[in-house]
Amino acid sequence: MSLPNIWHHRKVADTSAKGCEICFKPSASVLITPDKQDFFYVCQIHLKDTGFCSPIIDHEAIAAKKKKEMDEEIERVKKEYEEKQRKKKEKESEKEAEKDKEKEKDKKDDTSKTESKDEKKEDSIADEKDKSKEKSQLNDEEEPRVFALQRIFYQRRLDRKRQAEIAKRNRERLNNPNFFPSVPKDLP
Structure with a gap:
């Protein structure tokens, strides 16, 4: 029975951490075969x-x-472009309305300036949130998840697996009463 040399990296809870196979320090990272053998x-x-x-x-x-x-x-x-085009059209319609009413023009300029400042702040905040989400996703996925052990370490894993199987077979044999020879019943 041979194991494939493909190991998936998994994390376990910090309370379940056990000693590293190499340096024996507590570790929460586990390498496991795809078939979980x-x-x-x-x-x-x-x-x-x-x-x-x-x-x-x-x-x-x-x-x-x-x-x-x-x-x-x-x-x-595309969404940003469509939003800008929509805002541009709204501003153009506002300008036409402002031409009709000269008295309200001063009031609308003051409100549109404050609104545009508020919109710019909201846009910048939304962009920062999007960028931070993208960075966190990139950091999570930057680490490789699948590994191949070097020949020496892979052979050591195979040897341990074989030794465990041999020990299991020996225990089963010792528990079987037919394994031991019987006492001779004939007289010499």
């Missing part, structure tokens, strides 16, 4: 070490992610 705890620092493991990069997923981000960016720009 084997797992072990490892520090974040070791995941960045190329001597221990190397990330498996899924180029198709990265391309799909970039395409999705571009589509979202295009939609956002």
